[in-house]
Amino acid sequence: xxxxxxxxxxxxxxxxxxxxxxxxxxxxxxxxxxxxxxxxxxxxxxxxxxxxxxxxxxxxxxxxxxxxxxxxxxxxxxxxxxxxxxxxxxxxxxxxxxxxxxxxxxxxxxxxxxxxxxxxxxxxxxxxxxxxxxxxxxxxxxxxxxxxxxxxxxxxxxxxxxxxxxxxxxxxxxxxxxxxxxxxxxxxxxxxxxxxxxxxxxxxxxxxxxxxxxxxxxxxxxxxxxxxxxxxxxxxxxxxxxxxxxxxxxxxxxxxxxxxxxxxxxxxxxxxxxxxxxxxxxxxxxxxxxxxxxxxxxxxxxxxxxxxxxxxxxxxxxxxxxxxxxxxxxxxxxxxxxxxxxxxxxxxxxxxxxxxxxxxxxxxxx
Amino acid sequence: xxxxxxxxxxxxxxxxxxxxxxxxxxxxxxxxxxxxxxxxxxxxxxxxxxxxxxxxxxxxxxxxxxxxxxxxxxxxxxxxxxxxxxxxxxxxxxxxxxxxxxxxxxxxxxxxxxxxxxxxxxxxxxxxxxxxxxxxxxxxxxxxxxxxxxxxxxxxxxxxxxxxxxxxxxxxxxxxxxxxxxxxxxxxxxxxxxxxxxxxxxxxxxxxxxxxxxxxxxxxxxxxxxxxxxxxxxxxxxxxxxxxxxxxxxxxxxxxxxxxxxxxxxxxxxxxxxxxxxxxxxxxxxxxxxxxxxxxxxxxxxxxxxxxxxxxxxxxxxxxxxxxxxxxxxxxxxxxxxxxxxxxxxxxxxxxxxxxxxxxxxxxxxxxxxxxxxxxxxxxxxxxxxxxxxxxxxxxxxxxxxxxxxxxxxxxxxxxxxxxxxxxxxxxxxxxxxxxxxxxxxxxxxxxxxxxxxxxxxxxxxxxxxxxxxxxxxxxxxxxxxxxxxxxxxxxxxxxxxxxxxxxxxxxxxx
Numbered sequence: 001x002x003x004x005x006x007x008x009x010x011x012x013x014x015x016x017x018x019x020x021x022x023x024x025x026x027x028x029x030x031x032x033x034x035x036x037x038x039x040x041x042x043x044x045x046x047x048x049x050x051x052x053x054x055x056x057x058x059x060x061x062x063x064x065x066x067x068x069x070x071x072x073x074x075x076x077x078x079x080x081x082x083x084x085x086x087x088x089x090x091x092x093x094x095x096x097x098x099x100x101x102x103x104x105x106x107x108x109x110x111x112x113x114x115x116x117x118x119x120x121x122x123x124x125x126x127x128x129x130x131x132x133x134x135x136x137x138x139x140x141x142x143x144x145x146x147x148x149x150x151x152x153x154x155x156x157x158x159x160x161x162x163x164x165x166x167x168x169x170x171x172x173x174x175x176x177x178x179x180x181x182x183x184x185x186x187x188x189x190x191x192x193x194x195x196x197x198x199x200x201x202x203x204x205x206x207x208x209x210x211x212x213x214x215x216x217x218x219x220x221x222x223x224x225x226x227x228x229x230x231x232x233x234x235x236x237x238x239x240x241x242x243x244x245x246x247x248x249x250x251x252x253x254x255x256x257x258x259x260x261x262x263x264x265x266x267x268x269x270x271x272x273x274x275x276x277x278x279x280x281x282x283x284x285x286x287x288x289x290x291x292x293x294x295x296x297x298x299x300x301x302x303x304x305x306x307x308x309x310x311x312x313x314x315x316x317x318x319x320x321x322x323x324x325x326x327x328x329x330x331x332x333x334x335x336x337x338x339x340x341x342x343x344x345x346x347x348x349x350x351x352x353x354x355x356x357x358x359x360x361x362x363x364x365x366x
Numbered sequence: 367x368x369x370x371x372x373x374x375x376x377x378x379x380x381x382x383x384x385x386x387x388x389x390x391x392x393x394x395x396x397x398x399x400x401x402x403x404x405x406x407x408x409x410x411x412x413x414x415x416x417x418x419x420x421x422x423x424x425x426x427x428x429x430x431x432x433x434x435x436x437x438x439x440x441x442x443x444x445x446x447x448x449x450x451x452x453x454x455x456x457x458x459x460x461x462x463x464x465x466x467x468x469x470x471x472x473x474x475x476x477x478x479x480x481x482x483x484x485x486x487x488x489x490x491x492x493x494x495x496x497x498x499x500x501x502x503x504x505x506x507x508x509x510x511x512x513x514x515x516x517x518x519x520x521x522x523x524x525x526x527x528x529x530x531x532x533x534x535x536x537x538x539x540x541x542x543x544x545x546x547x548x549x550x551x552x553x554x555x556x557x558x559x560x561x562x563x564x565x566x567x568x569x570x571x572x573x574x575x576x577x578x579x580x581x582x583x584x585x586x587x588x589x590x591x592x593x594x595x596x597x598x599x600x601x602x603x604x605x606x607x608x609x610x611x612x613x614x615x616x617x618x619x620x621x622x623x624x625x626x627x628x629x630x631x632x633x634x635x636x637x638x639x640x641x642x643x644x645x646x647x648x649x650x651x652x653x654x655x656x657x658x659x660x661x662x663x664x665x666x667x668x669x670x671x672x673x674x675x676x677x678x679x680x681x682x683x684x685x686x687x688x689x690x691x692x693x694x695x696x697x698x699x700x701x702x703x704x705x706x707x708x709x710x711x712x713x714x715x716x717x718x719x720x721x722x723x724x725x726x727x728x729x730x731x732x733x734x735x736x737x738x739x740x741x742x743x744x745x746x747x748x749x750x751x752x753x754x755x756x757x758x759x760x761x762x763x764x765x766x767x768x769x770x771x772x773x774x775x776x777x778x779x780x781x782x783x784x785x786x787x788x789x790x791x792x793x794x795x796x797x798x799x800x801x802x803x804x805x806x807x808x809x810x811x812x813x814x815x816x817x818x819x820x821x822x823x824x825x826x827x828x829x830x831x832x833x834x835x836x837x838x839x840x841x842x843x844x845x846x847x848x849x850x851x852x853x854x855x856x857x858x859x860x861x862x863x864x865x866x867x868x869x870x871x872x873x874x875x876x877x
Contacts, residue, residue: 225735227726234723238712243668244703245723246692 012353022351027297027304030343031311037343038336042328051326056318059325066317068203072275073313076101076267079212080291081309082219083263085300087256089223091236094257096142096157097264098288099164100135104268106168107134109279112190113176123193128208128269135265136258138164143257147250153257165284172281187279196273208270215263220302232256264288290316293341312337369432371396371553372417372522377426379412386412388577390426394522394570399544399554401564401585404574405597405797410557413574414524417555418450419443431521449515450524455507459500459631463493463510471517478517485513489550490543500631503862504653505536512543516552523547524555529563530823533653533861541567559597559798561590575599598799614644617786617817618665619680623687625664625671633657633841635664640819640836640843642786647808647818648846649832651825651857657841658821659704662790665819666701667691682785695724698785702775704794704821706768710775713764717756717774720763721745725778744781752777753800768795776804780811787811790821805831825854839863 035057039049060070080097087094094100108131111123141160145151172185181188196206223229235242235252242249267287272279294312298305319333370393377390387409394400404410415421417428419437428435430446437443440450457466464479471478482495491509499507508528515523525544529537544554544567558564564571564585571585573596581596619641626634635657642648652658663669664679664687671678671687679687682697689697703709711720718741722730730741745759752773756766763771772795779787792808793801808831812818821838822828828835834846837860844860 221735227722227731227734227736230719230722230736234712234715237714238708240668240705240709241712241723244666244691244701244709246667246690246695248690248692 009357011356012349013356014353015351019351023299026347026351027299027308027344030297030340030347033347034336034340034343037339038332041335042326042332047326047328052322052328055322055325057314059321060314060317065203066321068200068205070310070313070317071205071209072203073316074309075209075212075274076271076287077291077294077312078216078306078309079267079270080260080264080288081294081298081305082216082302083260084291085295085298085302085305086219086223086229086232087260088295089236089300090232090252090256091239092146092253092256093154094139094142094157094260095154095292096139096159096161096164096288097260097291098284098286099157099161100138100261100264101268101271101288102161102164102168102284103138104131104135104265105272105279105283106171106268107131107137107265108269109176109187109190109272112194113187113279116188116191119191119193121193123191124196124273127194127273128196128211128266131269131272132262132266135263135268136261138265139257139261140254143254146253146257153253157257161288168279168281168284172279176279178278185281189278190273194273195277196270204275206270206274208274211266211270216302216306223302228255264291290337293337293344296341297344315340368396370394370429371431373429374417375427375429377413377416377423377428379416379421379423385577387416387423390574390577390579392572392579393582394553394555396521396553397548397551398569399548399556399567401568401571402555402557402574403559403561403564403571403585403593403597405559405799408574408597408797409577410574411526412577414450414526414555414557417443418448418524444518444520447519447521448524449518449520449522451508451511451515451526451528453526453528453530455511457499457507457510460498462496462498463502463513464495466499466510467495467514467517470514481517482513485516489516489546490539491516504655505532505539508532508540509543516547520552522553522555524557526557527559528556529558529560533858535858535862537563561593561597564593565590573597594798598797613646614815614817615683616641616643616680617682618642618788618819620665621678621680623664623675623678625660625669625675627660627669632660635660635841638843640846642817642819644785644817645812645815646833647812647820647831649828649835649849650819650821650838650843651828651835652821652823652838652861654823656838658790658838660841661838661843662701662703662788662821665788666699666703667694695727695782700724700779700782700784700787702772702779702787702789702792704790706771706775707764711763711771714762716760716762717749717754717766718742718745718759720774721748721778723778725782728782748774748777748781751781753803769797769800772796773800773804776807780807784816786817786819788819792820792822793824793827801827825857828857829854837861 039052042052043049060066080101084094084097108127110130111127138160142153142157145156146153169185172187176187178186178188196208199205199207199209231242231247232252232255234245235247235249239249268283271283276283290312294308295305297308315333315336319328319336322328322332323330372394374390374392377387379387390413402410402413412421416423419440419442422438435446464475464482467478467482468475479495486492491513493502493506493509493513499510502510528540532540548554556568568585571583572579573581573583573593575597585593620638623638624636633656638661640648664671667690670690673688676688677685681694681699684697686694686697707713711723721741721744722736725744728744730737730744742759748754749756749759754774754777755770766774776789776792789808792804796804805827808818820828820831829849832849835849835852835857836846837844837857839860840863847856
């Protein structure tokens, strides 16, 4: 007598080796899956899926004007994500890039706000530097409490982002409000020399994109070749091995957070000194949070991040298009971003694990 | 011969391309103590997992008590009357003995307490059912594990290297228990690679090599040398003689160190003193959990002493206790930790990148960037000289077997040509052949003037290697004993705390 009782239950079993092909395929598959799911949602909402696909995924490439906007959005996402990815590989989870981005924008704005009459080619580079410093300072608060008191950096950096947003509100409603601005919460318009020079005439793409690409290459060298980058990765993968080899953990936390803060601060500075031209509330549009998705979608690898930043920027611009032409709700882009991250996490889980169907109960003796 | 209790025919099991067991036949007679003998990696553990239902064989048949058997889980194995005690205990430290047992055995607490006492009396497994597990010694914990198995009235009990965690005195007691169990009708499968033990207790032995059975013998009829030859397939190399050395300069000195860490589960160390000189090997004996890992971290620099405790640890004559691990390495210190994966190496990284972990000081960097060519050359040299079996320097460390990883780490640390080498558990999980190569290597280095500190649980190993032995028990270190003038039983008494430090003459001074 042989009986088979119980159902087959799925179990996740760790793979001995994660294949390279699967690792590379995971992000595109996640992107495709998220696209299908979201299109399904749009159909359920009664929208025309063809129009949405056209507006979201094709239109951004169809004219130079809209593609240049994609490049403009890519800049900050790419920059922040490169900085964050370095920290993430060291398992230092800086979730507060949004706050560091805001502080970068505020620091950079200090020059044109306080010296609106100043002229000279030194102004915009000085603003970018100051913005970098602002982001780093904001991140150093998190680093200090993490190293000194072992306060969780995820919570501290996330909550400091809310503080940064309120600080921005205070400045724009108080001391930095444009006296001639009809009481709108925004600063004065910046003078010409406070603007990063335009790279491609007729578009809003500016020199900071070159800077971002250069820094991406630097990030690649840093993580793949440098000994400091290696130490950070050891700390992330095996903290006890790092301590065995004598790599200082506190130093790694400081460095990770400062790199992330610098990158986010620089991005914030480039945003006010670039497309915005003044300090306003709308600088905080969630780049700092979207960059977390970008970093993970890019597999925390400097080259992968370039691709994923471009995809995310297309999604932003395409989502705006679709809002107008296919009357998608404003939340649609956020839902897409969220489902993309979810799909990616599921895909990565399957790269590392495989599903096995096991008998829940066992066969009894025949 | 009576019908066997358990009979395996043609059992095979492979993981990917690795064949762990091939065509294994095994018969376990009722009321017998049956040894499974083999080197690490010979397939002993896999075979036991198949018998206990943790894994399922790819081929072959199992007959249990005259009936064909196919097990899907350990729970089913237990229902059939097969119990197993693993090498690493699975007890909750914050619960009492009876509470731990209640988790797997149904019944009222009072009844269970009574049954634990009865079993303890019948089989020499005395343990207080109401004691908390964290307060028990390793030997007592093992007894709890055995009692937990016996509660389900097994006909077969599998013990995976049960003596590796015990001091010599407790081993005798365990053997007494096993004999009583056998006489009470339980068959025992006894996994080990310690030949003398098997000769003293087992009725039958099955020897495995490379996943295949290489012999079924009566171990009492063969000497240890024969068994070793069947196990490793060739003759054992002779131990390396240690040349007498005139004592060199002090390379490591610890003076009256007291240390209590913030971790409430860590063993506090008190009044630790030791000296390691150039050209000598000092061994620290003792059962794990008596402060070994705490002491190792203090010496390696993974735990840094506060300023208030300066002038306690000296390396190459400098106060090193307040230096971090990297600074101590710069003084000429190298260290092989007891845990390999995640401490000695980063499992996800290639061997080349793992060489850099400590060997970066050998000019494997240029301008802060990793010099891949030099790092690969270093790694290849290490793989070649230390017989690391791996597809190549780009294999990830996690894919190597424990023994090969240990050879890699020891090789990497020796290639740093340190003045002071500290090796914790040099041959844990390393097969007999490689272990003897490692010991010979350590003795050669000692003869060349290196100062070496070894922590080991294996007394035989310490006796083969060391000039002096100190015993760590309950956070206290005995005075040094000259190995040539000491018998293992003396060390054993220190290991279980039967000696108080005041009874000890300073034998090192007499030597």
